[in-house]
């Protein structure tokens with residue numbers, strides 16, 4: 218489904234290389250966890266997958282469902298089903314969350330040649346998804362992410378994901394800032410989306426999230442490369458011993 | 469929210485760099501010879517069948533104007549205007565003033581239809597429009613038709629063209645015309661006093677709440693024609709009116725001059741809400757053509773507890789020079805200024821307000837949102853002046869500027885003058901760029917770039933959009949989307 222081959226990418230502005238020959242394959246239905254020390258390039262990878270302009274791919278390719286996506290802009294990639302739950306969700310003053318959701322959903326539908334949602338249909342979908350994630354409907358009338366608590370922001374990301382029904386979900390540290398109950402709710406939300414034709418990439422520092430969202434594969438990203446891949450046991454090993462061993466073995 | 473959705477649809481529906489209102493109407497016209505002289509003024513006055521005192525008033529203004537200098541303090545640049553290369557009077561043939569709808573040239577009605585103006589009462593009554601809006605339409609130099617006149621008359625409201633008012637209500641005109649913006653006020657206002665050709669007159673008598681929105685649409689059609697309209701609105705004690713003006717012009721290579729004067733008078737407990745959606749042709753991609761918009765708008769809160777509120781959405785014109793102001797003369801009176809000024813391409817905007825606090829316990833509120841894109845320059849210039857006797861006066865000012873791209877400019881020039889120490893003044897100003905983070909975030913959700921920008925900008929101006937009457941809020945959002953077309957990439 219997702220194939221990243223020998224990917225090299227740098228910061229467009231100053232040319233610093235961040236991703237240095239990264240290879241990764243994610244199959245439909247798979248949950249892949251990406252772990253790695255701070256600053257190793259995890260968020261950068263998620264931005265590059267979703268088409269952020271600040272980074273330039275200098276070598277290698279990213280294919281999604283057999284097609285290279287390097288030439289597509291973020292909106293085009295989104296309508297192909299790529300969704301990023303941001304590590305730091307962005308505030309959009311003056312734009313009600315509800316309004317943002319509606320515009321986003323309808324834009325994606327338009328891009329795929331589908332009809333716009335009717336207002337009652339839209340309202341019903343939002344209500345259901347919000348209930349599942351225990352989001353207060355009053356929050357949806359507020360401007361997107363403005364004044365939301367850390368946990369509320371993360372929940373709002375998952376709400377968007379649930380409504381947009383992407384085929385590749387990238388969760389960048391969605392667990393950080395969540396209390397234990399919220400973590401459970403968010404994990405349930407993600408698990409509810411699990412399906413044989415949908416893949417999930419979970420970026421996290423902690424085993425805790427992976428207890429709820431059990432990964433099929435675990436990859437260690439270090440200095441812009443995947444230096445080790447394994448199954449869910451690898452995550453437990455990292456939790457117990459830290460990264461030192463893995464880094465040393467790879468070197 | 470349907471409004472934003474409409475913005476997006478609208479943006480999608482049009483070609484880049486296309487000014488939707490830029491069509492020309494082919495109609496036979498009656499013009500005065502080019503240039504400005506006493507004879508031209510006599511010609512205009514005669515065309516309007518004005519009384520002698522009106523002609524004298526104009527001629528006095530003209531003599532004064534000849535001694536004045538064009539102001540240069542605004543942050544706008546343009547080649548010297550040749551005031552003798554302009555037509556000061558152009559009227560569709562056979563029309564010298566408002567007539568009934570049946571007598572109006574169908575070509576003209578089609579023009580207004582294209583502009584989306586609900587001129588046809590029958591359509592409005594048939595429910596095409598959700599709420600009633602009485603319209604006065606001014607085409608080049610004359611008011612063509614005023615709708616709903618009878619219904620308004622029943623309520624005691626006078627709504628007619630100013631030319632008609634000069635003939636039919638000379639006492640009111642003598643009493644109020646020039647009482648807020650004197651003929652000596654400034655270069656353009658003085659010029660206007662000499663040559664104004666039409667505009668609207670509104671009089672709402674004591675205790676009457678005007679039963680519908682009033683609206684004027686101005687259109688400059690003829691080539692090389694200046695438009696000098698003059699609007700006068702009077703609300704007597706306890707009266708209320710909400711008034712909206714809209715403006716368009718065809719696309720032309722040459723610059724056209726528009727120098728209007730608007731005067732508002734609010735007596736005790738009266739309230740006037742004046743909204744503008746200004747969409748004159750802004751010039752083309754290279755900065756060729758476009759309207760020079762030099763406008764003097766001033767409201768006089770003459771009575772105690774009176775209130776005047778200006779709301780403007782400025783998206784058009786090559787140059788805008790405009791400072792709708794309030795003189796807070798009555799005790800406990802209140803002035804408001806809500807502004808959205810969008811500049812793109814080569815547009816230059818120098819706009820803001822003046823709040824002159826003379827009475828006790830007067831308050832004013834200024835919310836200005838400037839959005840600059842392309843290579844445009846956008847200046848907010850505002851003055852808050854608290855006079856010696858204005859005990860316990862308050863002002864709140866908030867000026868936010870948003871930049872799209874890095875070749876445009878945003879400037880904030882506040883003047884604050886306090887002569888009474890009990891005054892409370894608050895001033896906030898921010899300048900921000902449309903952040904790449906916001907744009908990327910919206911796009912990551914599948915919203916294409918231009919729509920993403922329109923969405924973010926509409927969020928930025930929301931506080932002001934909320935001040936507009938509902939129907940116009942939607943139109944304003946559309947316009948903002950359209951005028952930012954092509955601002956990216």
Ligand SMILES: Nc1ncnc2c1ncn2[C@@H]1O[C@H](COP(=O)(O)OP(=O)(O)OP(=O)(O)O)[C@@H](O)[C@H]1O
Pocket residue numbers: 228235253254255256257258259260261262271304
């Ligand atoms: N736009 C940028 N400008 C400058 N440096 C950048 C930029 N983007 C990424 N970097 C640098 O690239 C490196 C990788 O950053 P990235 O955010 O991808 O790390 P991460 O693995 O997500 O870390 P964390 O676990 O702390 O979230 C860091 O050193 C970061 O400072």
Ligand SMILES: [Mg+2]
Pocket residue numbers: 259260261304389390
């Ligand atoms: Mg990160």
